[in-house]
Amino acid sequence: MAKRAAIRGVAIRLALDEGLDAATVDAISAAADISPRTFFNYFPSKDDVFSIEPHQWSTEEIIAELKARPADEAPVESMRAVVKVMAEAAGFANFAEEWELLQELYRRHPELFGKMRVDKVDITIAALVKEIAARTGTDPAIDLYPGLLVNAAFAALQTAENASRISDRALPDLLDNAFDLLIRGL
Amino acid sequence: MAKRAAIRGVAIRLALDEGLDAATVDAISAAADISPRTFFNYFPSKDDVFSIEPHQWSTEEIIAELKARPADEAPVESMRAVVKVMAEAAGFANFAEEWELLQELYRRHPELFGKMRVDKVDITIAALVKEIAARTGTDPAIDLYPGLLVNAAFAALQTAENASRISDRALPDLLDNAFDLLIRGL
DNA sequence: TGCATGTCTTGCAGAGTCTGCAAACTTTGC
DNA sequence: GCAAAGTTTGCAGACTCTGCAAGACATGCA
Numbered sequence: 431m432a433k434r435a436a437i438r439g440v441a442i443r444l445a446l447d448e449g450l451d452a453a454t455v456d457a458i459s460a461a462a463d464i465s466p467r468t469f470f471n472y473f474p475s476k477d478d479v480f481s482i483e484p485h486q487w488s489t490e491e492i493i494a495e496l497k498a499r500p501a502d503e504a505p506v507e508s509m510r511a512v513v514k515v516m517a518e519a520a521g522f523a524n525f526a527e528e529w530e531l532l533q534e535l536y537r538r539h540p541e542l543f544g545k546m547r548v549d550k551v552d553i554t555i556a557a558l559v560k561e562i563a564a565r566t567g568t569d570p571a572i573d574l575y576p577g578l579l580v581n582a583a584f585a586a587l588q589t590a591e592n593a594s595r596i597s598d599r600a601l602p603d604l605l606d607n608a609f610d611l612l613i614r615g616l
Numbered sequence: 617m618a619k620r621a622a623i624r625g626v627a628i629r630l631a632l633d634e635g636l637d638a639a640t641v642d643a644i645s646a647a648a649d650i651s652p653r654t655f656f657n658y659f660p661s662k663d664d665v666f667s668i669e670p671h672q673w674s675t676e677e678i679i680a681e682l683k684a685r686p687a688d689e690a691p692v693e694s695m696r697a698v699v700k701v702m703a704e705a706a707g708f709a710n711f712a713e714e715w716e717l718l719q720e721l722y723r724r725h726p727e728l729f730g731k732m733r734v735d736k737v738d739i740t741i742a743a744l745v746k747e748i749a750a751r752t753g754t755d756p757a758i759d760l761y762p763g764l765l766v767n768a769a770f771a772a773l774q775t776a777e778n779a780s781r782i783s784d785r786a787l788p789d790l791l792d793n794a795f796d797l798l799i800r801g802l
Numbered sequence: 803t804g805c806a807t808g809t810c811t812t813g814c815a816g817a818g819t820c821t822g823c824a825a826a827c828t829t830t831g832c
Numbered sequence: 833g834c835a836a837a838g839t840t841t842g843c844a845g846a847c848t849c850t851g852c853a854a855g856a857c858a859t860g861c862a
Contacts, residue, residue, distance in 0.1 A: 454847065465812050470849065506802045543738050552729050571782045574775055574794050579802055581771035589763040596757045608760050615801030616692045616765055640818065651841050656820065 434472045435528075437462045441479045442531045450539050477545040482532065487516055489554045496561050505562055505576075509583040510609045512558070517587060517601050533595075555580055582612055620658045621714075623648045627665045628717045636725050663731040668718065673702055675740045682747050691748055691762075695769040696795045698744070703773060703787050719781070741766055768798055 440462040445453040455476055459466040473479045495515050499508040536542055558580045563570040570576045586608035594601040626648040631639040641662055645652040659665050681701050685694040722728055744766045749756040756762045772794035780787040 455849085456847085466848095467813070467850095468811055471811075474849090476848065540739070553726070571779065574779055574790065574797060575802075577775035577778060578772060578794050578797055581775050582768050582798065582802060585767035585771045586764060589760055589767050592763060593757065593760055604760065608764050611760060611764055612768065612798075612802050616761075616768060616798050641820090642818085652819095653821095653842070654840055657840075660820090662819065 437464070437469065437472055438479050439528050439531075442528055442535055445480065445535055446531060446538075450535075450542075477542075480532070480535065480542050481546045482536075489557050492516065492554055493557050493561055496558065501565070505566055505579055506609070506613055508565075509558075509562070509579055510605070513583050513587050513609075514602060514605060517590070517605055551584070555584065583609075586612060623650070623655065623658055624665050625714050625717075628714050628721055631666065631721055632717060632724075636721075636728075663728075666718070666721065666728050667732045675743050678702065678740055679743050679747055682744065687751070691752055691765055692769075692795070692799055694751075695744075695748070695765055696791070699769050699773050699795075700788060700791060703776070703791055737770070741770065769795075772798060 437458070441453060441458045444458055444461050448457070455466050455469050458479070459469045462469075469476075492512060492515070496508060496512050499511060559570050559576045562576040562579060563573070566573075566576065568576060586605060590601055590604035590608045593599065593604050623644070627639060627644045630644055630647050634643070641652050641655050644665070645655045648655075655662075678698060678701070682694060682698050685697060745756050745762045748762040748765060749759070752759075752762065754762060772791060776787055776790035776794045779785065779790050
Protein backbone atom coordinates (compact mmCIF):
# COMPACT_ATOMS: atom_id res chain seq x y z
CA MET A 431 0.00 0.00 0.00
CA ALA A 432 2.59 2.54 -1.00
CA LYS A 433 -0.13 4.54 -2.68
CA ARG A 434 -1.97 4.97 0.55
CA ALA A 435 1.11 6.50 2.11
CA ALA A 436 1.60 8.67 -0.95
CA ILE A 437 -1.90 10.04 -0.76
CA ARG A 438 -1.45 10.75 2.90
CA GLY A 439 1.79 12.54 2.23
CA VAL A 440 0.16 14.75 -0.36
CA ALA A 441 -2.76 15.42 1.95
CA ILE A 442 -0.61 16.44 4.88
CA ARG A 443 1.51 18.72 2.79
CA LEU A 444 -1.56 20.31 1.26
CA ALA A 445 -3.13 20.90 4.66
CA LEU A 446 0.09 22.44 5.88
CA ASP A 447 0.53 24.66 2.85
CA GLU A 448 -2.99 25.77 2.11
CA GLY A 449 -4.69 25.25 5.43
CA LEU A 450 -6.83 22.45 6.70
CA ASP A 451 -9.98 23.94 5.23
CA ALA A 452 -8.52 23.96 1.77
CA ALA A 453 -7.61 20.32 2.00
CA THR A 454 -10.92 18.96 0.76
CA VAL A 455 -11.18 15.51 -0.71
CA ASP A 456 -11.39 17.08 -4.15
CA ALA A 457 -8.26 19.11 -3.60
CA ILE A 458 -6.30 16.24 -2.12
CA SER A 459 -7.33 13.96 -4.96
CA ALA A 460 -6.35 16.50 -7.57
CA ALA A 461 -2.98 16.99 -5.93
CA ALA A 462 -2.46 13.24 -5.71
CA ASP A 463 -3.58 12.66 -9.28
CA ILE A 464 -6.41 10.37 -8.47
CA SER A 465 -10.14 10.75 -8.67
CA PRO A 466 -12.07 11.70 -5.55
CA ARG A 467 -13.78 8.35 -5.81
CA THR A 468 -10.44 6.62 -5.56
CA PHE A 469 -9.59 8.55 -2.46
CA PHE A 470 -12.36 6.73 -0.68
CA ASN A 471 -11.02 3.42 -1.88
CA TYR A 472 -7.96 4.06 0.23
CA PHE A 473 -9.45 5.88 3.19
CA PRO A 474 -12.86 5.03 4.59
CA SER A 475 -13.27 8.59 5.72
CA LYS A 476 -11.49 11.84 5.15
CA ASP A 477 -10.44 12.08 8.80
CA ASP A 478 -8.47 8.90 8.43
CA VAL A 479 -5.99 10.54 6.14
CA PHE A 480 -4.87 12.75 9.02
CA SER A 481 -5.06 10.07 11.67
CA ILE A 482 -1.98 8.65 13.24
CA GLU A 483 -3.50 5.19 13.37
CA PRO A 484 -1.92 4.09 16.57
CA HIS A 485 -3.69 0.77 16.30
CA GLN A 486 -1.91 -1.53 13.99
CA TRP A 487 -3.09 -4.45 16.06
CA SER A 488 -6.37 -6.24 16.13
CA THR A 489 -8.38 -7.00 19.23
CA GLU A 490 -8.01 -10.71 18.49
CA GLU A 491 -4.22 -10.51 18.46
CA ILE A 492 -4.15 -8.61 21.69
CA ILE A 493 -6.46 -11.02 23.45
CA ALA A 494 -4.41 -13.92 22.16
CA GLU A 495 -1.34 -12.22 23.55
CA LEU A 496 -2.98 -11.96 26.94
CA LYS A 497 -4.11 -15.57 26.87
CA ALA A 498 -0.57 -16.66 26.06
CA ARG A 499 0.73 -15.26 29.33
CA PRO A 500 1.34 -17.77 32.12
CA ALA A 501 -1.75 -18.34 34.19
CA ASP A 502 -0.01 -17.61 37.48
CA GLU A 503 1.47 -14.29 36.39
CA ALA A 504 0.27 -11.21 38.22
CA PRO A 505 -2.41 -9.54 36.09
CA VAL A 506 -0.57 -6.26 36.07
CA GLU A 507 2.52 -7.96 34.66
CA SER A 508 0.43 -9.61 31.97
CA MET A 509 -0.95 -6.24 31.04
CA ARG A 510 2.53 -4.80 30.97
CA ALA A 511 3.50 -7.42 28.44
CA VAL A 512 0.37 -6.90 26.37
CA VAL A 513 0.74 -3.14 26.29
CA LYS A 514 4.34 -3.53 25.20
CA VAL A 515 3.17 -5.51 22.22
CA MET A 516 0.71 -2.77 21.40
CA ALA A 517 3.42 -0.17 21.76
CA GLU A 518 5.61 -2.00 19.29
CA ALA A 519 2.84 -2.20 16.76
CA ALA A 520 1.86 1.35 17.49
CA GLY A 521 3.48 2.80 14.68
CA PHE A 522 4.99 6.13 14.51
CA ALA A 523 7.43 4.01 12.61
CA ASN A 524 4.87 3.64 9.88
CA PHE A 525 4.99 7.33 9.27
CA ALA A 526 8.69 7.80 9.29
CA GLU A 527 8.83 10.31 6.51
CA GLU A 528 5.69 12.26 7.21
CA TRP A 529 5.87 12.10 10.94
CA GLU A 530 7.39 15.53 11.44
CA LEU A 531 4.87 17.11 9.14
CA LEU A 532 1.96 15.38 10.77
CA GLN A 533 3.16 16.50 14.15
CA GLU A 534 3.20 20.08 12.94
CA LEU A 535 -0.31 19.67 11.59
CA TYR A 536 -1.51 18.39 14.94
CA ARG A 537 0.15 21.29 16.65
CA ARG A 538 -1.77 23.71 14.47
CA HIS A 539 -5.04 21.81 14.63
CA PRO A 540 -5.45 20.05 17.94
CA GLU A 541 -9.05 19.27 17.04
CA LEU A 542 -7.72 16.55 14.77
CA PHE A 543 -7.02 14.51 17.88
CA GLY A 544 -10.71 14.37 18.51
CA LYS A 545 -11.41 13.04 15.07
CA MET A 546 -9.25 10.01 15.43
CA ARG A 547 -11.18 6.81 15.31
CA VAL A 548 -11.32 5.42 18.79
CA ASP A 549 -13.97 2.78 18.29
CA LYS A 550 -11.46 -0.01 18.19
CA VAL A 551 -9.78 1.01 21.40
CA ASP A 552 -13.06 0.79 23.29
CA ILE A 553 -13.74 -2.63 21.90
CA THR A 554 -10.28 -3.83 22.82
CA ILE A 555 -10.58 -2.43 26.31
CA ALA A 556 -13.87 -4.19 26.85
CA ALA A 557 -12.41 -7.48 25.64
CA LEU A 558 -9.35 -7.12 27.83
CA VAL A 559 -11.45 -6.34 30.87
CA LYS A 560 -13.48 -9.46 30.27
CA GLU A 561 -10.39 -11.60 29.90
CA ILE A 562 -8.66 -10.18 32.96
CA ALA A 563 -11.81 -10.74 34.97
CA ALA A 564 -11.92 -14.34 33.81
CA ARG A 565 -8.29 -14.82 34.78
CA THR A 566 -8.74 -13.38 38.23
CA GLY A 567 -12.07 -15.04 38.74
CA THR A 568 -13.81 -11.76 39.47
CA ASP A 569 -16.97 -10.21 38.15
CA PRO A 570 -16.06 -6.97 36.37
CA ALA A 571 -19.51 -5.61 37.14
CA ILE A 572 -18.75 -5.79 40.84
CA ASP A 573 -15.00 -5.64 41.20
CA LEU A 574 -13.33 -2.50 39.92
CA TYR A 575 -9.93 -4.09 39.57
CA PRO A 576 -10.11 -5.51 36.04
CA GLY A 577 -11.56 -2.35 34.56
CA LEU A 578 -9.18 -0.12 36.43
CA LEU A 579 -6.16 -2.21 35.52
CA VAL A 580 -6.92 -2.17 31.82
CA ASN A 581 -7.83 1.49 31.70
CA ALA A 582 -4.78 2.41 33.73
CA ALA A 583 -2.62 0.35 31.39
CA PHE A 584 -3.91 2.37 28.48
CA ALA A 585 -3.26 5.51 30.49
CA ALA A 586 0.32 4.33 30.90
CA LEU A 587 0.61 3.69 27.18
CA GLN A 588 -0.74 7.10 26.37
CA THR A 589 1.55 8.83 28.83
CA ALA A 590 4.60 6.92 27.69
CA GLU A 591 3.86 7.58 24.06
CA ASN A 592 3.52 11.27 24.68
CA ALA A 593 6.75 11.40 26.62
CA SER A 594 8.52 9.37 23.98
CA ARG A 595 7.36 11.70 21.25
CA ILE A 596 8.39 14.81 23.13
CA SER A 597 11.67 13.70 24.60
CA ASP A 598 12.91 11.09 22.16
CA ARG A 599 13.38 8.45 24.81
CA ALA A 600 12.72 4.80 24.12
CA LEU A 601 9.06 3.88 24.44
CA PRO A 602 9.56 0.47 26.09
CA ASP A 603 11.66 2.00 28.88
CA LEU A 604 9.12 4.71 29.51
CA LEU A 605 6.37 2.14 29.55
CA ASP A 606 8.27 0.19 32.17
CA ASN A 607 8.67 3.31 34.25
CA ALA A 608 4.99 4.08 33.98
CA PHE A 609 4.02 0.56 34.96
CA ASP A 610 6.40 0.63 37.89
CA LEU A 611 4.71 3.77 39.11
CA LEU A 612 1.31 2.17 38.76
CA ILE A 613 2.40 -0.94 40.62
CA ARG A 614 4.06 0.97 43.40
CA GLY A 615 1.05 3.24 43.73
CA LEU A 616 0.57 6.85 42.80
CA MET B 617 -32.90 24.52 27.23
CA ALA B 618 -35.89 22.26 27.61
CA LYS B 619 -36.24 22.21 23.85
CA ARG B 620 -32.83 20.73 23.44
CA ALA B 621 -33.77 17.86 25.70
CA ALA B 622 -37.05 17.47 23.86
CA ILE B 623 -35.32 17.21 20.51
CA ARG B 624 -32.91 14.68 21.94
CA GLY B 625 -35.77 12.64 23.33
CA VAL B 626 -37.49 12.56 19.97
CA ALA B 627 -34.26 11.66 18.24
CA ILE B 628 -33.46 8.77 20.56
CA ARG B 629 -36.94 7.36 20.28
CA LEU B 630 -36.85 7.65 16.51
CA ALA B 631 -33.49 5.89 16.29
CA LEU B 632 -34.79 3.14 18.53
CA ASP B 633 -38.03 2.70 16.63
CA GLU B 634 -36.92 3.10 13.03
CA GLY B 635 -33.24 2.35 13.24
CA LEU B 636 -30.25 4.63 13.43
CA ASP B 637 -30.05 4.99 9.68
CA ALA B 638 -33.57 6.28 9.47
CA ALA B 639 -32.89 8.93 12.08
CA THR B 640 -31.62 11.57 9.68
CA VAL B 641 -31.63 15.20 10.60
CA ASP B 642 -34.62 15.68 8.35
CA ALA B 643 -36.53 12.87 10.01
CA ILE B 644 -35.66 13.99 13.52
CA SER B 645 -36.63 17.56 12.74
CA ALA B 646 -39.93 16.49 11.26
CA ALA B 647 -40.68 14.35 14.30
CA ALA B 648 -39.74 17.19 16.61
CA ASP B 649 -41.73 19.75 14.67
CA ILE B 650 -38.87 22.01 13.89
CA SER B 651 -37.05 22.80 10.68
CA PRO B 652 -33.81 20.99 9.92
CA ARG B 653 -32.08 24.33 10.11
CA THR B 654 -33.27 24.76 13.68
CA PHE B 655 -31.90 21.38 14.60
CA PHE B 656 -28.44 22.75 13.99
CA ASN B 657 -29.17 25.72 16.20
CA TYR B 658 -29.42 23.31 19.10
CA PHE B 659 -26.82 20.73 18.17
CA PRO B 660 -23.57 21.66 16.47
CA SER B 661 -23.49 18.27 14.83
CA LYS B 662 -25.84 15.38 14.43
CA ASP B 663 -23.67 13.10 16.53
CA ASP B 664 -24.16 15.37 19.49
CA VAL B 665 -27.80 14.48 19.74
CA PHE B 666 -26.82 10.92 20.62
CA SER B 667 -23.89 11.86 22.84
CA ILE B 668 -24.00 11.42 26.54
CA GLU B 669 -22.08 14.64 27.02
CA PRO B 670 -20.06 13.61 29.99
CA HIS B 671 -18.48 17.02 30.06
CA GLN B 672 -20.69 19.52 31.70
CA TRP B 673 -17.64 21.25 33.03
CA SER B 674 -15.21 23.59 31.38
CA THR B 675 -11.46 23.22 31.47
CA GLU B 676 -11.26 26.55 33.25
CA GLU B 677 -13.50 25.38 36.09
CA ILE B 678 -11.56 22.21 36.50
CA ILE B 679 -8.24 23.96 36.63
CA ALA B 680 -9.64 26.44 39.11
CA GLU B 681 -10.78 23.52 41.20
CA LEU B 682 -7.30 22.08 41.19
CA LYS B 683 -5.73 25.42 42.06
CA ALA B 684 -8.11 25.76 44.99
CA ARG B 685 -6.71 22.64 46.63
CA PRO B 686 -4.23 23.19 49.49
CA ALA B 687 -0.70 23.45 48.24
CA ASP B 688 0.63 20.78 50.56
CA GLU B 689 -1.96 18.16 49.60
CA ALA B 690 -0.69 15.04 47.90
CA PRO B 691 -1.22 15.44 44.16
CA VAL B 692 -3.17 12.24 43.95
CA GLU B 693 -5.59 13.50 46.59
CA SER B 694 -6.01 16.75 44.71
CA MET B 695 -6.84 14.78 41.61
CA ARG B 696 -9.29 12.69 43.55
CA ALA B 697 -11.11 15.84 44.58
CA VAL B 698 -11.02 17.27 41.07
CA VAL B 699 -12.32 14.11 39.49
CA LYS B 700 -15.12 13.99 42.00
CA VAL B 701 -16.22 17.41 40.86
CA MET B 702 -16.18 16.20 37.28
CA ALA B 703 -18.15 13.13 38.25
CA GLU B 704 -20.81 15.27 39.84
CA ALA B 705 -21.12 17.44 36.80
CA ALA B 706 -20.91 14.41 34.57
CA GLY B 707 -24.42 14.14 34.00
CA PHE B 708 -26.25 11.01 33.60
CA ALA B 709 -28.45 13.04 35.87
CA ASN B 710 -29.09 15.38 33.01
CA PHE B 711 -30.63 12.58 31.06
CA ALA B 712 -32.85 11.16 33.74
CA GLU B 713 -35.80 10.44 31.55
CA GLU B 714 -34.03 9.32 28.40
CA TRP B 715 -31.20 7.53 30.07
CA GLU B 716 -32.64 4.06 29.76
CA LEU B 717 -33.44 4.59 26.13
CA LEU B 718 -30.05 5.99 25.34
CA GLN B 719 -28.42 3.06 27.02
CA GLU B 720 -30.40 0.70 24.83
CA LEU B 721 -29.34 2.67 21.77
CA TYR B 722 -25.71 2.40 22.77
CA ARG B 723 -26.15 -1.30 23.27
CA ARG B 724 -27.43 -1.68 19.75
CA HIS B 725 -24.91 0.70 18.20
CA PRO B 726 -21.61 0.62 20.03
CA GLU B 727 -20.09 2.70 17.27
CA LEU B 728 -21.82 5.70 18.77
CA PHE B 729 -19.25 5.65 21.53
CA GLY B 730 -16.62 6.46 18.98
CA LYS B 731 -18.50 9.47 17.75
CA MET B 732 -18.59 11.19 21.05
CA ARG B 733 -16.70 14.40 21.08
CA VAL B 734 -13.55 13.90 23.03
CA ASP B 735 -11.70 17.02 22.01
CA LYS B 736 -12.39 18.74 25.27
CA VAL B 737 -11.13 15.88 27.37
CA ASP B 738 -7.75 16.01 25.69
CA ILE B 739 -7.49 19.72 26.27
CA THR B 740 -8.46 19.33 29.90
CA ILE B 741 -5.97 16.54 30.40
CA ALA B 742 -3.19 18.63 28.94
CA ALA B 743 -4.08 21.54 31.20
CA LEU B 744 -4.25 19.36 34.27
CA VAL B 745 -0.89 17.79 33.51
CA LYS B 746 0.65 21.21 33.21
CA GLU B 747 -0.84 22.32 36.50
CA ILE B 748 0.14 19.17 38.39
CA ALA B 749 3.66 19.50 37.04
CA ALA B 750 3.79 23.08 38.27
CA ARG B 751 2.58 22.01 41.69
CA THR B 752 5.10 19.25 42.03
CA GLY B 753 7.87 21.27 40.49
CA THR B 754 8.57 18.68 37.82
CA ASP B 755 8.95 18.89 34.09
CA PRO B 756 6.18 16.84 32.49
CA ALA B 757 8.41 16.25 29.47
CA ILE B 758 10.85 14.39 31.66
CA ASP B 759 8.94 13.07 34.63
CA LEU B 760 6.13 10.66 33.83
CA TYR B 761 4.34 11.22 37.09
CA PRO B 762 2.11 14.18 36.22
CA GLY B 763 0.94 12.68 32.96
CA LEU B 764 0.40 9.28 34.46
CA LEU B 765 -1.46 10.64 37.45
CA VAL B 766 -3.90 12.63 35.35
CA ASN B 767 -4.45 9.91 32.80
CA ALA B 768 -4.89 7.33 35.52
CA ALA B 769 -7.38 9.60 37.26
CA PHE B 770 -9.43 9.70 34.09
CA ALA B 771 -9.11 5.94 33.86
CA ALA B 772 -10.53 5.75 37.37
CA LEU B 773 -13.38 8.03 36.40
CA GLN B 774 -14.15 5.95 33.35
CA THR B 775 -14.06 2.68 35.26
CA ALA B 776 -16.17 4.00 38.10
CA GLU B 777 -18.72 5.46 35.71
CA ASN B 778 -19.05 2.18 33.90
CA ALA B 779 -19.44 0.26 37.09
CA SER B 780 -21.96 2.75 38.40
CA ARG B 781 -24.00 2.46 35.24
CA ILE B 782 -23.99 -1.32 35.28
CA SER B 783 -24.45 -1.99 38.95
CA ASP B 784 -26.35 1.03 40.19
CA ARG B 785 -23.86 1.78 42.91
CA ALA B 786 -23.05 5.34 43.92
CA LEU B 787 -20.45 6.93 41.68
CA PRO B 788 -18.54 8.81 44.41
CA ASP B 789 -18.02 5.62 46.41
CA LEU B 790 -16.79 3.74 43.39
CA LEU B 791 -14.48 6.59 42.55
CA ASP B 792 -13.03 6.43 46.03
CA ASN B 793 -12.49 2.71 45.66
CA ALA B 794 -10.78 3.19 42.33
CA PHE B 795 -8.53 5.89 43.70
CA ASP B 796 -7.65 3.76 46.70
CA LEU B 797 -6.59 1.00 44.35
CA LEU B 798 -4.46 3.42 42.37
CA ILE B 799 -2.83 4.79 45.49
CA ARG B 800 -2.14 1.41 46.98
CA GLY B 801 -0.78 0.16 43.67
CA LEU B 802 -2.18 -2.23 41.14
C1' DT C 803 -0.43 -13.41 -30.04
C1' DG C 804 -4.94 -13.80 -28.21
C1' DC C 805 -7.94 -14.67 -24.59
C1' DA C 806 -9.66 -14.93 -19.93
C1' DT C 807 -9.30 -13.46 -15.30
C1' DG C 808 -8.99 -10.50 -11.72
C1' DT C 809 -7.83 -6.00 -9.81
C1' DC C 810 -7.81 -0.93 -9.77
C1' DT C 811 -9.78 3.22 -11.11
C1' DT C 812 -13.27 6.14 -12.50
C1' DG C 813 -17.81 8.70 -13.45
C1' DC C 814 -22.23 9.39 -12.07
C1' DA C 815 -26.16 9.90 -9.37
C1' DG C 816 -27.91 10.61 -5.05
C1' DA C 817 -28.35 10.91 0.03
C1' DG C 818 -26.91 13.14 3.93
C1' DT C 819 -24.42 16.72 6.97
C1' DC C 820 -23.54 21.38 7.88
C1' DT C 821 -22.94 26.70 7.11
C1' DG C 822 -23.97 31.62 6.10
C1' DC C 823 -27.29 34.80 5.25
C1' DA C 824 -31.36 37.36 5.30
C1' DA C 825 -36.23 37.36 5.95
C1' DA C 826 -40.09 36.31 8.95
C1' DC C 827 -41.84 35.47 13.22
C1' DT C 828 -42.09 35.72 18.61
C1' DT C 829 -41.17 37.45 22.84
C1' DT C 830 -40.21 40.97 26.12
C1' DG C 831 -40.20 45.25 28.37
C1' DC C 832 -41.66 49.74 28.38
C1' DG D 833 -49.01 49.53 21.02
C1' DC D 834 -44.26 49.62 19.77
C1' DA D 835 -39.35 48.94 19.52
C1' DA D 836 -35.58 45.89 20.56
C1' DA D 837 -33.99 41.42 21.01
C1' DG D 838 -34.10 36.80 20.28
C1' DT D 839 -35.73 32.59 17.55
C1' DT D 840 -36.99 30.13 13.71
C1' DT D 841 -37.00 29.31 9.02
C1' DG D 842 -35.97 28.84 3.85
C1' DC D 843 -32.61 28.80 0.60
C1' DA D 844 -28.45 28.12 -1.75
C1' DG D 845 -24.34 25.87 -1.73
C1' DA D 846 -20.16 23.29 -0.18
C1' DC D 847 -18.66 19.08 1.33
C1' DT D 848 -18.44 13.97 2.70
C1' DC D 849 -19.53 9.50 1.49
C1' DT D 850 -21.88 5.24 -0.96
C1' DG D 851 -23.44 1.97 -4.57
C1' DC D 852 -23.14 0.68 -9.01
C1' DA D 853 -21.55 -0.24 -13.44
C1' DA D 854 -18.26 0.73 -16.96
C1' DG D 855 -13.64 1.22 -18.34
C1' DA D 856 -8.52 0.57 -17.95
C1' DC D 857 -4.83 -2.28 -16.73
C1' DA D 858 -2.15 -6.20 -15.49
C1' DT D 859 -1.40 -11.24 -15.27
C1' DG D 860 -1.03 -15.76 -16.60
C1' DC D 861 -1.72 -19.25 -19.75
C1' DA D 862 -2.59 -21.65 -24.22
